[in-house]
Amino acid sequence: MPLEEFKLLEKYGFKLLPYGLAKSEAEAIAFAKKIGYPIVMKLISSQATHKTDIGGVKVGIKNEITLKLAYNEILENAKAHKIKEIDGILVQKMARKGLELIIGGKKDPQFGHMIILGFGGIYVEVFRDVTARLCPITRVDIREMVTELKSHPLIEGARGNKGINMTALEQMMLRTCKFMEKENVLELDLNPVVFDDSGCDLIDVRFTKVETGKLK
Amino acid sequence: MKCSDNIKYLFSHNSVAVIGATPIPNKVSNVIMRNLIDGKYTGKVYPVNPKYEEVLGLKCYKSVLEIKDNVECAIVATPAEFVPKIVEQCGKKKIKGVIVISGGFGEVGNEELEEELKKVAEKYGIALLGPNCLGAFDPYTKIDSIFLPMYKLERPPPGEIAFVTQSGAVGSTIIDMAAHYKVGISKFISYGNAASLNECDYLKFLENDKETKTIILYVEGAKEGRRLFEIMKKVNKKKPIIALKAGKYGKAILAAKSHTGNLAGSYTAYKAAFRQAKVVEAETLEELFDFVRVFNQPLPNGNGVGIVTNGGGMGVLTSDALEINGLVVADFEKSTVEGLAKILPSYGSVNNPLDLIADASAEGYERALNLFITDKNIDILCVILLTQTPPIDERIIGVLTKIKASTSKPMIVIAVGGSYTDKYRRVLEGYGVPTYGYPDSAVKALKKLVEYAEFRRKM
Numbered sequence: 314m315p316l317e318e319f320k321l322l323e324k325y326g327f328k329l330l331p332y333g334l335a336k337s338e339a340e341a342i343a344f345a346k347k348i349g350y351p352i353v354m355k356l357i358s359s360q361a362t363h364k365t366d367i368g369g370v371k372v373g374i375k376n377e378i379t380l381k382l383a384y385n386e387i388l389e390n391a392k393a394h395k396i397k398e399i400d401g402i403l404v405q406k407m408a409r410k411g412l413e414l415i416i417g418g419k420k421d422p423q424f425g426h427m428i429i430l431g432f433g434g435i436y437v438e439v440f441r442d443v444t445a446r447l448c449p450i451t452r453v454d455i456r457e458m459v460t461e462l463k464s465h466p467l468i469e470g471a472r473g474n475k476g477i478n479m480t481a482l483e484q485m486m487l488r489t490c491k492f493m494e495k496e497n498v499l500e501l502d503l504n505p506v507v508f509d510d511s512g513c514d515l516i517d518v519r520f521t522k523v524e525t526g527k528l529k
Numbered sequence: 530m531k532c533s534d535n536i537k538y539l540f541s542h543n544s545v546a547v548i549g550a551t552p553i554p555n556k557v558s559n560v561i562m563r564n565l566i567d568g569k570y571t572g573k574v575y576p577v578n579p580k581y582e583e584v585l586g587l588k589c590y591k592s593v594l595e596i597k598d599n600v601e602c603a604i605v606a607t608p609a610e611f612v613p614k615i616v617e618q619c620g621k622k623k624i625k626g627v628i629v630i631s632g633g634f635g636e637v638g639n640e641e642l643e644e645e646l647k648k649v650a651e652k653y654g655i656a657l658l659g660p661n662c663l664g665a666f667d668p669y670t671k672i673d674s675i676f677l678p679m680y681k682l683e684r685p686p687p688g689e690i691a692f693v694t695q696s697g698a699v700g701s702t703i704i705d706m707a708a709h710y711k712v713g714i715s716k717f718i719s720y721g722n723a724a725s726l727n728e729c730d731y732l733k734f735l736e737n738d739k740e741t742k743t744i745i746l747y748v749e750g751a752k753e754g755r756r757l758f759e760i761m762k763k764v765n766k767k768k769p770i771i772a773l774k775a776g777k778y779g780k781a782i783l784a785a786k787s788h789t790g791n792l793a794g795s796y797t798a799y800k801a802a803f804r805q806a807k808v809v810e811a812e813t814l815e816e817l818f819d820f821v822r823v824f825n826q827p828l829p830n831g832n833g834v835g836i837v838t839n840g841g842g843m844g845v846l847t848s849d850a851l852e853i854n855g856l857v858v859a860d861f862e863k864s865t866v867e868g869l870a871k872i873l874p875s876y877g878s879v880n881n882p883l884d885l886i887a888d889a890s891a892e893g894y895e896r897a898l899n900l901f902i903t904d905k906n907i908d909i910l911c912v913i914l915l916t917q918t919p920p921i922d923e924r925i926i927g928v929l930t931k932i933k934a935s936t937s938k939p940m941i942v943i944a945v946g947g948s949y950t951d952k953y954r955r956v957l958e959g960y961g962v963p964t965y966g967y968p969d970s971a972v973k974a975l976k977k978l979v980e981y982a983e984f985r986r987k988m
Binding site: 447501 | 753755791799800
């Protein structure tokens with residue numbers, strides 16, 4: 314994501330997990346040192362939309378030796394899948410362990426801005442467990458949305474897991490609505506946002522504004 | 530005056546002109562004339578057509594401007610090209626409500642003509658219903674622009690349900706079903722292309738319509754989504770809206786690049802709007818008809834259900850359906866248990882569902898239901914009636930209507946069976962007792978009633 318957009322997001326209180334886009338192994342090592350281990354690494358290429366499927370994602374990298382191995386393995390996997398246009402390797406702070414949710418939004422031609430909440434991560438379009446509300450929303454709406462999800466027992470806590478931090482979810486969703494309305498956003502994905510009982514980590518944001526129509 | 534202020538004239542009890550009226554049988558405007566006359570329209574009917582002196586025994590006028598009396602409503606069924614000019618004449622004649630049945634406008638790409646029609650209506654402040662629709666039906670005034678013959682499409686009796694429908698075909702079949710089951714309606718509004726007024730305006734009108742207590746909304750594509758949302762939110766607080774959205778799953782959104790774009794189509798927005806406004810959404814036509822019928826009942830204070838049956842298995846099926854749908858098979862209060870022990874045969878047991886077994890008569894139901902009425906754990910009375918058993922006869926109708934009149938708790942009946950049972954269903958429905966052919970459809974409707982009641986309590 315370009316710096317300009319990132320600054321805009323920060324203005325609304327969105328904080329991405331620290332990251333850097335490395336163009337070389339040395340750069341990756343430098344980023345990792347700055348961010349602090351453990352980290353994850355991801356292939357960034359317009360030719361690879363499903364990074365996980367082609368071995369373009371390595372998680373839980375704890376030190377420089379594994380970083381080097383992972384870096385080269387990702388590049389080899391990319392090569393094996395005939396991916397040539399590589400923007401770089403994303404080095405990002407490893408997110409907390411928790412429940413991956415998607416928070417998204419779009420501007421509907423009839424109803425205007427709406428926000429969605431769903432079971433997130435790589436299976437988001439497999440389970441399609443999502444629910445929506447029109448913006449603006451209230452905390453009551455958010456509670457109702459949670460109970461409408463099939464995965465809501467996971468959000469509220471199941472099998473020894475504590476539920477997620479509801480305040481963090483509420484803040485993230487209210488912030489998203491505000492951002493979409495104020496900036497006239499056409500489509501937006503916060504996916505995934507990883508929640509546990511103490512808070513959340515935002516791993517990736519993509520959005521387009523109505524006037525540009527391009528996904529950033 | 531705004532066009533929407535004149536919506537009431539679309540249901541005028543006083544006078545209606547039928548423009549394009551013809552004596553030729555089976556023509557749209559002939560059927561409409563017949564329906565007004567045979568249906569005993571409460572006001573005066575003025576056929577208008579320069580070709581005829583007389584239509585169906587009534588003096589026919591060359592144009593509305595020739596009519597000396599005041600006319601409140603006009604039904605237009607002429608070729609599309611003439612419609613704007615005719616509506617202009619209606620405006621000059623100070624006709625306040627105009628129903629345009631004719632097709633041939635926006636739906637066939639003739640947007641210009643539709644725009645012209647809209648402008649004329651707005652110039653004169655006319656409430657314009659249509660074009661390309663079935664128009665209006667009001668069982669109180671008997672205004673009726675539905676161009677389907679009465680022997681083919683029965684008209685329902687006066688009642689409390691209003692229909693607002695984009696599709697004439699869907700609307701008319703619901704009318705037919707309502708008539709079959711003697712479900713009363715207040716107003717029928719088929720708005721077709723919605724050139725000038727749309728579902729938003731009609732919902733707003735129905736909010737204050739004294740005959741209407743419940744509203745059905747069938748919509749394919751709204752023209753003013755946000756406004757519809759705001760109006761639904763407001764109206765639904767006073768009168769429950771049961772909505773069916775059709776055209777849910779159009780072509781996949783090819784352009785969507787984000788996950789959200791792929792997950793959330795236009796129907797997602799409708800669904801969100803319904804949920805946020807607490808509108809009752811029906812997924813299918815069957816649900817629509819099932820749900821709306823239960824809303825003539827008082828709103829329950831909770832979700833505890835008391836079941837009385839004369840067949841054990843049907844009671845079990847109903848209990849299962851209640852559990853799945855999050856309703857509660859109530860525990861009887863001590864006084865109810867004691868009371869029931871006295872009336873049950875020695876081999877019966879006091880449980881919910883209460884099984885009166887197959888030799889139960891109307892009297893058994895009456896005693897049991899009277900105990901249910903006073904039981905604080907029971908919010909809803911659920912009567913399972915197997916009409917096939919020997920002791921059940923017409924007396925059960927009297928008992929159930931008496932019970933209904935003597936309690937502020939909602940009551941529904943489940944009567945499973947064939948044509949003999951269907952007779953009971955129709956009669957009970959005619960007395961305002963929602964009667965269902967399956968436990969599952971009954972319980973799903975109850976769930977909607979319970980949810981809506983909860984929403985109203987929290988308000």
